[in-house]
Amino acid sequence: MSQNDTRAYLASARAWLAEQAPAYSGAARRGLSVEEDLALGRRWLHLKSEHGYAAITMPKIYGGGGGTEIEKVIFTNEENNYDLPTGYFGISLGMPVPMLLKYASEEVLRELVPPAIRGEQIWCQLFSEPAAGSDLAALTMRATPDGDGWRLNGQKLWTSWAQYSDWGVVVVRTDPTVPKHAGLTYFYVDMKSPGVEVRVIPKLAGESEINEVFFNDVFVPDAQRMGGVGGGFKVAMETLMIERYAVSDEAVGGISVEKFVDLAMRTRINGQPALADGEVRRLIADTVAERQGLRSIHRRAMAAIAAGTEPGPEGAIRKLLGARRRQQVSAVAMDLLGVDGVIMTEGAQPTEDFTESWIESPPLRIAGGSDEILRNTIAEKVLGLPQDHRPDKGIPFNKLS
Amino acid sequence: MGDNQEALAMITDQAGRLLEDAVTPQRLKSLLQKPGSFDRDLWLQTVGLGWAGAAVPEEAGGFGLGWEVLCALAGHLGAVTASLPLIQNTVLVDALAQADCGYSAVIEQLVSGEAIATLALFDQGDNGISDTPQLVYGSSGLNGVTAVAPFAAVAGFALVHALREDQSQPALLLVALDQKGVKRDLRNCIDNARGAAALDFANATATPVAVGDGASSLLMRVAARAVIATAFEQVGGAGSCLQSACDYARERKVFGQPIGAFQGIKHKLADIYADIEIARGCALDALAALESNPRAALAYAAAARVTAITAYEHAARENIQVHGGIGVTWESAEHHYYRRSRSLALELGAAPYWRDVLVDHVELLAEGY
Structure with missing residues (x-):
């Protein structure tokens, strides 16, 4: 894609968003219940699908945009400037549906993909369990053969948006007698099947998207298997790698450094403007400089994508640094607010309110790869350092203590 | 532009090879032992290859390859802790050319490398x-x-x-x-x-x-340009520290495994990698701003300065720790970087000063495609 094409695409996306987004964002969302907000989100996604802005890289025949990776990155960047109800569909269209495109038959795709792209149906991803998160291959949920399908028994945990999901992709253990990575299989499953029970888990703060999901003798036809029996770990890794370059906004969903500077201008420390305080200035300088570095990395990644090549591994540091930074800046902002920094305002958004930005920070450092896992990934994949010691390597899963 | 890119690639490629051969640990250690040391042989050798005039515009007698070549050379020098006054000569030529009042004799000596x-x-x-x-x-x-x-x-x-x-x-x-x-x-x-x-x-x-005001604005131009090229020198040095630490962490074994398998080591190195990539990003943006957004160059330079200091000091400091006992001996090369990271952090104004500059000019950092 030439630079002119890129500019033209950006200009039309910007204009379209400027015209359409206000009715679905900001004030339009204030005071809505979660159900109303989700309904608004479905309408927004539907509107986007009519204009080629939903699932931009997916084929048009299924309702996608038929566009390129760079168009998707550009549009998402611009869309992030508005506070739109898109979060409900991030996982659905980000991972399970693209995996379906890879593994399902034409017939299945025609039936299941269009409703997902239009926001009529939502897909979730059932990976983590109580004793398997960062170490996904340690999962214990079982699938046992039953006629032309499988019976699923066990529990999944931290499943985002399961409470609204129509379908899910799931990794389960089909063979406990082989080493842990080798005994897993991947399916897609109807979340309305008999025996599926979803319970919302309240978060430390904010509306909760996370759930525990119980499977009691749930039947899944073998036709819904994705990949080979025992090949589930590979498919799960493909799922996690599918997002070549995650497009999060610069403040990782939190409040911008510009708003922190504004706050420092109108608050005082020991009678002096907070903006004159050395500690505050240091935080501003370090935050702004770090953001500048991330912007540069992001711009080069975009150029790589536009040129049809893979972006470099340095993109991995965006979430690692950004989430910690959001937590730190929000906490110092509360310091500046004084004791009233503890007040939680009804309906406040983390993009507008420091207290909200702070209290909703911790999950960002866990979901999508904890700080520790991200560091391991950088150390092993980029720096070529050896894997951690793994005492369970090569041992059959049912022989592990 | 195509010709320039070719010349640039040639000169930096050559620089990498030359420095790798010429800058031996023994040579560096002998320089460290006496106050005011200077590697004149290396200077004359590189001057002979035209480095002193590489970035200088053709009308001032240079090769006109721009700040990009100076930054690339600075990166190579930094990677091996070689000390040459390339940045100082180039920046002074730029300042004198800005003032434009009959410094051609001095400029000529600086471009040829005859004067430092x-x-x-x-x-x-x-x-x-x-x-x-x-x-x-x-x-x-x-x-x-x-x-x-x-x-x-x-x-x-x-x-x-x-x-x-x-x-x-x-x-x-x-x-x-x-x-x-x-x-x-x-x-x-x-x-x-x-x-x-x-x-x-x-x-x-x-x-x-x-x-007066002319002096203040010229001073800031000088400072910004010196700081940006130095940031590349710092990123080059930091990269070598990370490389050295990773090499050692893969090799050195304790408790039956390479120390690089322990998260205490690998996470430390991953954090250093992140700091270096941030610094590299800021340095590249600052270099680009010299052409595309000169009015804001000081702000971009400040961001490059602050992050380059952080990255180099982080890498140089922790590289010694990763090496353990051997890292604190005179024999090891790790202290060359430890020393250089600190001297470069002070020479053009320390981090607290540049953080202040950054906060005072923060609104100049714009973002677009």
């Missing part, structure tokens, strides 16, 4: 560029003492910041250092390879390059 420049812009006891310089320039000439400046031990010309007595305003002055009124005070430093000295002026002859 020093930027002696800092006062004793001040970690940044002062609005009220302590040096005084008046009817009796230039008087006062600068803080230690790199290459002042061997330089032919200095750019200094002084208060012009008669007008009570700051001035940027060019001083020829081989004259009676100049004493070079060589001190034993953490990094003696920098050819550093304090300059002691007693009724020295000097020429004003810019005065």
Whole structure:
């Protein structure tokens, strides 16, 4: 894609968003219940699908945009400037549906993909369990053969948006007698099947998207298997790698450094403007400089994508640094607010309110790869350092203590 | 542009190979042992290859390859902790060309590498560029003492910041250092390879390059350009530290496994990698801003400065820790970087000063595609 094409695409996306987004964002969302907000989100996604802005890289025949990776990155960047109800569909269209495109038959795709792209149906991803998160291959949920399908028994945990999901992709253990990575299989499953029970888990703060999901003798036809029996770990890794370059906004969903500077201008420390305080200035300088570095990395990644090549591994540091930074800046902002920094305002958004930005920070450092896992990934994949010691390597899963 | 890119690739490629061969640990250690050391052989060798004029515009007698080539060369120098006054010479030529008043003889010497420049812009006891310089320039000439400046031990010309007595305003002055009124005070430093000295002026002859507001804006231009090229030198050094630490972590075994398999080590190294990539990003953006957004170059330079200092110090400091006992011996090369990371962190104004500059100019950092 030439630079002119890129500019033209950006200009039309910007204009379209400027015209359409206000009715679905900001004030339009204030005071809505979660159900109303989700309904608004479905309408927004539907509107986007009519204009080629939903699932931009997916084929048009299924309702996608038929566009390129760079168009998707550009549009998402611009869309992030508005506070739109898109979060409900991030996982659905980000991972399970693209995996379906890879593994399902034409017939299945025609039936299941269009409703997902239009926001009529939502897909979730059932990976983590109580004793398997960062170490996904340690999962214990079982699938046992039953006629032309499988019976699923066990529990999944931290499943985002399961409470609204129509379908899910799931990794389960089909063979406990082989080493842990080798005994897993991947399916897609109807979340309305008999025996599926979803319970919302309240978060430390904010509306909760996370759930525990119980499977009691749930039947899944073998036709819904994705990949080979025992090949589930590979498919799960493909799922996690599918997002070549995650497009999060610069403040990782939190409040911008510009708003922190504004706050420092109108608050005082020991009678002096907070903006004159050395500690505050240091935080501003370090935050702004770090953001500048991330912007540069992001711009080069975009150029790589536009040129049809893979972006470099340095993109991995965006979430690692950004989430910690959001937590730190929000906490110092509360310091500046004084004791009233503890007040939680009804309906406040983390993009507008420091207290909200702070209290909703911790999950960002866990979901999508904890700080520790991200560091391991950088150390092993980029720096070529050896894997951690793994005492369970090569041992059959049912022989592990 | 295509020709330039080719020339640029050629010269930097050559630089990498030359420095790898020429800059041996023994050579670096001998430089560290004596105050005010300077690797004149390496300087003459690189001058012969045209490095001193590589970035200088053709109309000033250089090769016109721009700041990009200076930054690339600085990165190579940093990677092996070689000390050459490339940045100082190039920045002084730029400043004199800006002032545009008959410095062609000096420029010629600097571009050919026959003369060496020093930027002696800092006062004793001040970690940044002062609005009220302590040096005084008046009817009796230039008087006062600068803080230690790199290459002042061997330089032919200095750019200094002084208060012009008669007008009570700051001035940027060019001083020829081989004259009676100049004493070079060589001190034993953490990094003696920098050819550093304090300059002691007693009724020295000097020429004003810019005065008043003109001096302030030229000073900021000088500072921004020196800082940006130095950021590449720092990123180069930091990259070598990370490389060295990773190599060692893969090799060295304790408790039956390489230390690089322990998260205490691998996470430390991943954090250093993140700091370096941030610094590299800021340095690249600052270099680009010199062309595309010169009005904001100071802000981009400040971001590059702050992140380069952080990254290099982080990498150099922790590299020694990863090496353990061997890292604290004279024999190991790790202390060359530890020393250099600190001297480069101080030479052009310390981090607290540049953080202040960044906060004061934060609104200039724009983002677009």
